Structure formats: structure tokens, C-alpha cells
Amino acid sequence: MRRAELIFAAILAAFSIYLMYMAQIPPLQIGWVPKKGPGSGAAPFWLSAGMLICAIWIFWRGWKGATPQGRSTEPFMDSYTTKMVAVTVGSIFMMFLATHFIGAYAAMFLFLLFYVGVFGKIPWPTTIAVSIAIPVFIFFLFESGMKILLPKGMSEPLFIPLYKMFVY
Amino acid sequence: MELLSHLMDGFSVAFQPFNLGMMALGCLLGLFMGAMPGLGSVNGVAILLPITFFVPPTAAIIFLAAIYYGAMYGGAISSIMLGIPGASTAVATTFDGRPMALQGKADFALVAAAVASFVGGTISVILFTLFAPPLADFALRFGPQETFALMVLAFATFVGLGGDDIPKTIFMILLGLVLATVGLDNISGRPRLIFFDLQGFYKGISFIVLAIGIYGIGEMLWTLETSRGKVEIASNKFTFKRLGEALKELKRAWKTMTFSSFLGYFVGVLPAAGATPAALMAYGLAKSFSDTPEKYGKGEISGVAAPEAANNAASTGSMLPMMTLGIPGSPTTAILLGGMVIWGLTPGPLLFIEQSEFVWGLTASLYAANLVTLMMNLALIPLFVWVLRMPFMILAPLIFVLCFVGSFAPDTRMFDPWLVLLFGFVGYVMRKLDYPLAPLVLAIVLGPLAEDSFRQSLISDQGDWTPIFTRPLSGIVMGCAALLFVAPMLKGMLRKNKAKAASGEQS
């Protein structure tokens, strides 16, 4: 935990410097424009400078052990947590990626099938019911109710008859 | 007395069976839209606007206003049950609403939110009836300087809200303010902080994306970790007895609710502000003036009641500049405004005189919509509680899917869900390391307003910043902000001294 605290503070400091660099690329001005007040880069630049100071301060406090995280000797993530986070973030990542190809509904279905059934170890009949019910619910709420079209990818042709029935 | 007869005429309009039906339908639709993260009154009103061309204007505005109202109530539901603020106005509701739900008191929190919304709505509609035209004139006196002062005041109220770690709290506020500047600058029209030249950043980072990422995914990961996947939100069956107990507990928050309603209404009336700073200030002030501020953030019922009363009052308030000045206080009122124009009503100073039947019909329907939504909300609590009792390994992926579609919906682009995932992961790491998340989310909401109004006032005053302090109105607001800044510190010092004295006596 202590190492994570210090490394994260260092990353934040680096990120602040990157933001400061981004905020001063011309034509953004970080100084005081006469009669106009601060330039358009001023707010992000000086606020990022403040972030940098805070990040250093956080690092220093962590180093001295002034925060509970700075003193903690527990590992940042135990094996259960690592697995849980990796599976969750990974499967959501795959769902988004799949959306670009097979569309949101198919991606959602696969995600639910995996997360509820395989990872959550919920009995399969329930899993399948949930994996079908949720996308159907979302279709009716978003497409026919709110007229918000979710991406369909290559599954588009399947939806054309559904539009006729529910969206018009 | 003229007022009363106007209002009576209004009620006779509002209680026509057809209008009443439209109102009930609108409330119900709004409630569900508001409860869905990513969707809100703005979607509902925008989508349903065309439908209203088939009904008379008065019925149409009643319907849309009911959706608006219902969604304001509904925003709290998502905050309490899922921990995801569905709209920026409901951020403050999560502070205590979520802890209450985790303690198995979700129904109490929902009752508190519904009742507080009702109180806020009703008080504000009464104020609306009594003081619409003079307040409209007052609102006009708010220029950029005053708006900036108001933002400072909003920031001052949440100084006390962060964690105990000062550098981390400041860091998060600053990060929120910087993320708010991403995209095209409103004042100069230039692009700022376009990371890796990605087109998606031109639009900026919206509140909803950050909130869904941090609360929907980040907090959910945290919950999964701490509970090892075995979350038990032990909720009792919601019965009349529970309702009675909840109301009893809520009784001690009545002062907070009343005060928050007044506050919310006045903040809502100001053209630039709206319901988010109102809810925030209400929460901050409730905490500052409470005898037991340490209970806030850990499931204090007043902490749910204060922001909910304020945000509902503010949404009524923001209808006032819309109708009397033609300035929308929020995107939703902007669409309502568009609707009024299309129906052939001209919002503006003359609306109250020329279209009094319409105005009073609407006012009366606001009274009624409040009552209808309260009833509906209470009736639906058992359903919401039932959802919470689902096995967590079904509830969690359901929330992830809702995060996905909810973040996609506002701008219909895949860029936003990807950002949500990134913020979710970073937010989770930050949560683990005790970085407070609420200041970040609030800073991204208030940041653009604060920066724009600051620069507008400097441009109009030729680079001179003193008018922010010397103009009478903004001076007063700045003074209040300064007091608020100092108050928690003074109070904290006093308490520390007391505690020291007490521990001294003990030892």
C-alpha cells in the first residue's frame, strides 16, 4: 500500500506536468492579457501547477508516513482483488470493443452471460433469463421509448424489422 | 385576492380529467427516466416534445412540467440505490443516501428524498405564486461578477465536505477544475487540452461521464472488493410501520428542509446557477449548522433531505427566468422554452399578462404534480427495495450495462463509454488510496461556470478584478463566502479545544 501511494503520487505529479505542458501550447496564453484578464491557457496551466504542488505534498506526506496509506504494509491488491478487478475491467473492455463490431445488444448479452454465469456462478437458467431480459428491457426503454439508437454494428439488418414494429 | 382567484382558475384548468391524466403519466415517466443514470428530464422532455403538438398547449406544458418534476424526484432514486448520481443535481444526495442504503435503510432514504422533494417543491411553488415578477427583476441584476461570486460561495460551502487529507482534497478539486477546461474554450473559441489529438476531446468531458465512471464503475469495484462479492443490502420489507418510523426520523429534519427549500428557490431563480449549486449549498450549510456534523456522510437523514428539498425548489425557481425573461436556467427549461415558442406563446415579461390562463394553469399543476409525484414515489418504494434484494452478482453487471448505455445516450458516441471505463479504473485506485471523489465531480460541474464568469467580468471591467468585491450584490455574496470559509475552521478549532479540555479532564 505504501508503495502504491508513493507511485500513484508520482504518476499524478507527472500527469500535472503533462497538463501544464498541454496548457501552454500556442496559441493558448497562460499570462495576463492586458485589458482582457487571463488568457485561455491560464486556468488549466495554473490549476495544474497547483495539482503538481499537491501531488508533491501528497508524496512527501506518504514518505513521512503521515497518512494511513503511507504506513500501511498490506499489499495494495490481494489475489482476490487482482482477479476481480482484472475480470471486471477486462470484460467491460471486451463488451465495448465487441460493440464496435457486433453491436451493443449482442455485446451486452455476451457480457452478461459471462459475468453472471461464469464469474458470478449464478445457475445457468437464471443467467440466460437475465442475459436476455436486460437487453430486451434496454431496447424498449432506449429505442422505442427514448428514441435513442444504440450502435448495432453488423447486427443492423436484424433490427430493421424490429424498428418497423416498435420504433416508428 | 386577485392572486387567489387566478390560482383557483388555474386549479380548474389543472384538474380537468384530461390534464390530470397527462400529469400523472408525466410524473411516472419522469420518475423512471430520472432514476436511470445517464437519462434525465432533458431526454424525456426533448423526446416527448413532438407528442405534445397533438394536445392543447396547456395540457402539453403540464405534461412536460410533470416529467421535469418526476425526473427531479427520480434522480434521488439512482443516487440512493445505485450510488450513481443520475444527474449533477443529485450528487449531494449520494453523500448520505448511499450510506443509508448500505445500512439497510434505503427505504428511509427514499422516503426522506420523496418528502423533502415534496416540501421543497411546494414551498417553491408558493414562492413562485407570490413573488414571480419582482424576483425576475432581481435576477436581472446578476451579471458575470455576481455569478462568479455565487460560484465562490458554492465552493466555500463544500470546503468542509472533503476528507481529512487536505492535500488530497485540494488536488481533487483542482483536477476537476482542470478536466472541466478540456475542449473548446467558450470565451476564445480555441481548443484546449486535446489529449493525443483525439477528436472526442473537442466536446470536453461531461459531468455525466465522470460521475458514471467514478460512481458506477469505480465504486462498484470497491464494493466488490470489500464485500468479496457477497454484498447483503439487508432491506426490510417496506410496510406502513416502516413508513411511520421513517417519517418520525425525518421530523427532526424539518427545519433543514424548510431552510433548504428557500435557499434552493432563490439560487434557482438566478439565471446562471440552477439546481446543482443549490443542492450543494443546502448540504454544506445543513452540515455546518448542524449540532452533529460528524454524522453527515455516514447516513444522516438530514443529509438526504437538505439537497433534495433544495434541488426541487431550484427547479421550480429556474422556471421563473424561463417564463419571465426567456432565459432557460437548465437544458430542460431551454427545451420547454422552445416548446412554448412553437405553441405560439412568447416567453418574456408580457407572458404573465397576456397568457395568464396558461401561467396559472401551469402553476396550479405544479402544486398538483408535487402531490402526485409524492404519492407515486411512496407507492413505488417496495419495488425499488425489491430490486436491491437481487443477488449482487446480477445487480453488479446490470449496473455495468446501465453505465454503458447511460454514458452512450447523451451524445450517442462510443468515445464516452471508453472514457467511463478509464475514469472507473482510475477512480477505483483513487478510492483505495483515500482520495475524496465528491470534490472532483462537483468541481467539473461548477468549473466552467466559474471560469467563464470570472473571465467575462474581467473582460467587461477591462482587466480590473476589484468590481467583484465592490459591486454591492457580488460584494455581499463574496462576504458570505468568506464567512463560510472561516466558519468550519473556527468551529473545528472550538471543538478541538473543547475535546482537549475534555480529554484533559479525563486524564
Next chain:
Amino acid sequence: MTVTRRSGFGLGVAGAAAFAIAGAMPAAAEWKPVKPVEFVVMAGQGGGADKLARFIQSIIEKNKYAEVPFIPINKGGGSGADALRYLKDNQGNDHVIMATLNSYYTTPLRNPGIGVNIDEFTPIARLAEDTFVLWVNSNTDIKSVDDYVKAVKEKGTAWKMGGTGSGQEDSLVTAMLEKAYGIKETYVPFKGGGTVAANLVGGHVDSTVNNPSEAIGFMQAGKVRPLASLTAKPIEELKDVPTFKSLGKDLVYRMQRSVVAPGGISPDVAAYYVGVFQKVFESTEWKDYCKKNALQCSMLTGDDLKKYFADEKASHEALLKEMGEIK
């Protein structure tokens, strides 16, 4: 009387436009959308362009001008950069169209980074042009443009002109005014036209160049006063207000309200959409709307519209260069 003249004019133009596309009409029957059409709006929810797009959508829906719903999608981010980019990425997509405003020209010019060239898009129809008028608060003594110029010269750069974001329409109009009269003002950018008008009434700025629809309510309440309009002919709803042209300065600026489609769609598809918007233009709802909001409504399609876009783009480029906003 003015009304009859007006509607006569409208009908004449509509007739001409109908004639112009008559050749393409039979083809329109050959292509029909098979799914909901995305109607992209270059502005956020609640803005002027958004209200207009939703109004058009409601006309289409109410009168059943199309077989499928037109679904407004707001992509207002980055002064429309998001919408422009979306249209480019949907090259060849038959089910996307976009409602435009003048940021259609200025945003790609000011942000070459988004990589959009509007010449690639397919013009569908121009439905209207919005006008600009110079306004002051009515508690001042300024009654004419001459008074105005005198007052600005006295006050110097402390004179505050309110408007929408820098580089957007209002700032261009202000730059034109400054140049024509040899004056210098401080331009204060706000978020939307409604806020600008309210700041004028509240006395936080000294003048604005609001669209009539944004300020007419305040005028009727006696809070603001129009001085002159930036139109070729006087605006009917403000008939006592002179044009800058009649005062000897060639100041004309208009905000186009058009519809475009992505590039790479077939002529049949374009013809279908032209047909739909032709019906919108001829509807009584649209005519009433034009009148109420003091819009100048005339329809332009096909090559005429293409030429119109090219001319406007060139003149905006010149304007922006003059202001030093682009190189």
C-alpha cells in the same frame, strides 16, 4: 398588407424551388429510408438551432412527411466540431442528415485539427436565414445609429458589446460594425443568445447584436431598443427600424438554417431528403414560425445551395482573417 406581400414572396420562392427540383422528383420515389434517420444538430439541447431542428422534426412527424421517424441527436460539442466530424465519419450513410448554422463554415476554418472539409458534404436544403439587429437598453438616450457611434466614441474601449462565444456569429458582426464605423468596443462573450439579451436588460453590457427572436419579447416590454438591422431589406416585424444599408453602410450578415447530408450518398437519396424538406418548407406551421421569429424564409437546394455554401465559406474566411482569428 405587409403580410400578403410576405406570403406572396414566400410562395414565389417555394414555387421556384419546387420547379428546380421537379426533375429529380421521380427518382425520390425509388429510395426510401429503412430505419430511423439520425437528425444531427450542431448545437446542444435547448439552443436556437436545437429548437429549430426539433420543430422541423415535429412538422415532419405531425404531417407524416416521412415514413420513418427523424431522431434529433445533439452533437453540440466544440462549436459543432463533434457534429461535423460525425458527419465525415458517416460518409455514405444514407440515414444521417444534419441541421447546420454558421459554425458550419467557421468551425472547420478555425480548427483545422478536426480534418473536415465541408465541400465534401451533400447539400440538401436551406430553409431560412436568421437576421441580426443592433440593440441597446431603452433607458439610454441612444435613439439612432449616429447616437450610438457617438456614445461608443465617447466611452472608448469601455463600451461593452455582449454576444455569443468568440469567433461565432455575434463576434463577426461586431467586427464588421467596428470596421464600418471606425470604432473599438470590448466584446464580452456569453454562452447563449438568451443570456446575452438578459445581460443587456440588466445593464451588464451596453449593446448587443441579438437575433430578433431573442430580443423581441424585451422590446415589446419596453426594455430594449433596436437601432438598425443587418439585412438587405427592413425586417417586417421591425418595420420602423432602418437597415444599415439604408444608412449608407453595406453591412449585411445572416445566419443560415440548412440541412446537409454526408458525402458519398447517391443522388436518389439526396432527392428523397430534398422532397421531405420541400414539404416542410411549404407547410403552414413553417410559414407561421418564420413570421413569428422574423426569419427570412426562402428555400435553396442543389447546385444553388452548393454555390451559396461556397460563397459564404469564402466570405467567412475573409472575415476571420481580417479579425486575426486565422492565418
